Amino acid sequence: MKQRAPLTLAAVTAALAAVTGLAFLTAPAATPADGAGRAAAARMPVERSVLVCPAPSSSDIAETTYTSLTPGKGGGAGTARLADKDGKAVLDLKEPGKPVAATASGAEAPALTGAAEGALAPGWTAQQTTKVSAGHARGLLGLACTAPGTDFWFPGVSTAKGRQDYVHLTNPDDTVAEVAIKLHGPRRACSRTNRAPPDPVYDVAPRSTTKVSLSQLAPDSRLADATAHVTARSGRVGASVHVAEDGTGADWLPASAGPADSLVLPGIPADATSVRLVAFAPGEDDADLTVKLSGPTGPINPAGRERLHLKGGMTETLDLGDVTRGEAGSLLLAPADPKKAVPVVAALRVVRGTAAKQELAFVPASTPVGERATVADNRADDKATVLTLTASGADAKVRVTASPGTEGGQGAATEITLKGGTTRAVTPPPAPSGGKGPYALTVETLSGGPVHAARTLTLPHDGIPMFTVQAFGDDRSTVSVPKAAEDPSILLR
Numbered sequence: 270m271k272q273r274a275p276l277t278l279a280a281v282t283a284a285l286a287a288v289t290g291l292a293f294l295t296a297p298a299a300t301p302a303d304g305a306g307r308a309a310a311a312r313m314p315v316e317r318s319v320l321v322c323p324a325p326s327s328s329d330i331a332e333t334t335y336t337s338l339t340p341g342k343g344g345g346a347g348t349a350r351l352a353d354k355d356g357k358a359v360l361d362l363k364e365p366g367k368p369v370a371a372t373a374s375g376a377e378a379p380a381l382t383g384a385a386e387g388a389l390a391p392g393w394t395a396q397q398t399t400k401v402s403a404g405h406a407r408g409l410l411g412l413a414c415t416a417p418g419t420d421f422w423f424p425g426v427s428t429a430k431g432r433q434d435y436v437h438l439t440n441p442d443d444t445v446a447e448v449a450i451k452l453h454g455p456r457r458a459c460s461r462t463n464r465a466p467p468d469p470v471y472d473v474a475p476r477s478t479t480k481v482s483l484s485q486l487a488p489d490s491r492l493a494d495a496t497a498h499v500t501a502r503s504g505r506v507g508a509s510v511h512v513a514e515d516g517t518g519a520d521w522l523p524a525s526a527g528p529a530d531s532l533v534l535p536g537i538p539a540d541a542t543s544v545r546l547v548a549f550a551p552g553e554d555d556a557d558l559t560v561k562l563s564g565p566t567g568p569i570n571p572a573g574r575e576r577l578h579l580k581g582g583m584t585e586t587l588d589l590g591d592v593t594r595g596e597a598g599s600l601l602l603a604p605a606d607p608k609k610a611v612p613v614v615a616a617l618r619v620v621r622g623t624a625a626k627q628e629l630a631f632v633p634a635s636t637p638v639g640e641r642a643t644v645a646d647n648r649a650d651d652k653a654t655v656l657t658l659t660a661s662g663a664d665a666k667v668r669v670t671a672s673p674g675t676e677g678g679q680g681a682a683t684e685i686t687l688k689g690g691t692t693r694a695v696t697p698p699p700a701p702s703g704g705k706g707p708y709a710l711t712v713e714t715l716s717g718g719p720v721h722a723a724r725t726l727t728l729p730h731d732g733i734p735m736f737t738v739q740a741f742g743d744d745r746s747t748v749s750v751p752k753a754a755e756d757p758s759i760l761l762r
Contacts, residue, residue, distance in 0.1 A: 678704015
């Protein structure tokens with residue numbers, strides 16, 4: 270075993286810069302001779318953020334909109350650019366508070382990587398929204414471009430007949446990333462073949478994307494519901510799953526938050542006709558969960574579906590039917606016995622419409638809004654955008670801000686108070702006046718909490734309620750910078 274050298278402050282700072290952005294570092298204040306008055310860690314804005322976006326579609330009739338924003342007001346120099354693998358800029362942000370958009374057509378739209386620096390780094394957000402009007406992969410597909418990482422869980426994948434699920438792995442760096450993918454079905458983890466290693470490893474070339482069909486991982490099995498675990502053994506990647514389902518539509522499945530013993534899955538549409546929970550407990554321990562729906566008057570137990578037992582290392586499902594029944598809500602998962610809490614991951618497969626007019630989307634467990642979170646692409650068309658806010662614990666107060674549109678206009682803001690345990694659908698949410706084009710919504714927690722939020726975007730086509738749901742997650746625009754002389758670590762919030 271190799272022995273690691275101790276980390277210096279410079280080394281830790283460099284590592285943090287590579288992963289999530291560099292904070293402004295200042296000299297520490299003098300410490301009293303007796304050691305009293307030790308300074309607390311300061312919250313400082315990041316100087317650099319990295320995002321990756323997978324190739325949006327393989328359809329020749331796909332129409333994709335990219336939208337980018339850094340929240341806040343103008344001031345200070347900075348850059349924020351998303352580019353293809355050849356370095357050609359697709360989206361170039363100029364100043365905070367003013368979103369920009371670009372469009373791409375057909376199957377040639379590439380995966381994008383990019384970085385924001387200076388004043389444009391804190392909270393930089395990008396979104397891709399793709400509409401495919403016909404064919405096997407028809408639907409509205411939405412995805413927030415993600416920060417690269419090393420560990421991702423995707424409950425809700427499938428290798429069943431009629432499903433085509435692909436993991437997109439995007440490497441933003443100059444070195445090869447080695448990535449392993451393992452499937453967990455209703456039985457123990459599935460291996461690729463009897464002769465292949467249990468965890469096939471894929472090389473993702475520098476500044477490129479690799480697309481992996483999940484059916485390759487279980488060629489002899491048809492898994493209606495499974496969980497994919499993606500881990501980078503070297504390097505880092507952005508990871509998302511593209512799902513196309515015969516007769517039902519297509520969308521992106523983002524990674525679930527967690528593993529955690531309690532989860533919130535926010536933003537189930539009011540008119541959902543079918544909701545299925547897919548959950549997985551990593552490790553050997555079983556998990557017993559309570560299942561509650563948070564609505565406008567508080568949490569309720571879905572009749573006959575208020576408990577879920579998960580066997581360790583196995584994926585389980587729970588059919589919730591039309592659980593929302595006309596009122597948007599969020600699903601709350603918690604340990605049945607707090608003394609026997611077991612970390613889990615989870616996601617919802619959500620269907621709207623019926624028969625040939627169905628469309629699907631996915632709602633994974635999400636992290637709280639935290640101090641601030643943004644979804645960049647919203648539309649001011651009638652009933653196109655619905656914002657869902659859930660106070661999963663105590664009462665909370667939030668500020669919701671709409672940016673100007675990408676073609677100008679004046680932003681707007683409102684403050685909303687939420688009662689603990691309730692979910693509120695904000696219809697319509699704040700929207701800019703006097704402008705056109707997509708706009709961003711930013712949610713800030715002012716007091717109380719935690720608050721979970723999601724945005725549903727609906728762009729109907731030929732009677733099909735094409736929709737996609739994106740959760741808001743803390744934009745991690747600041748980092749904690751401890752006193753260097755006493756603690757050389759730099760912790761991400």
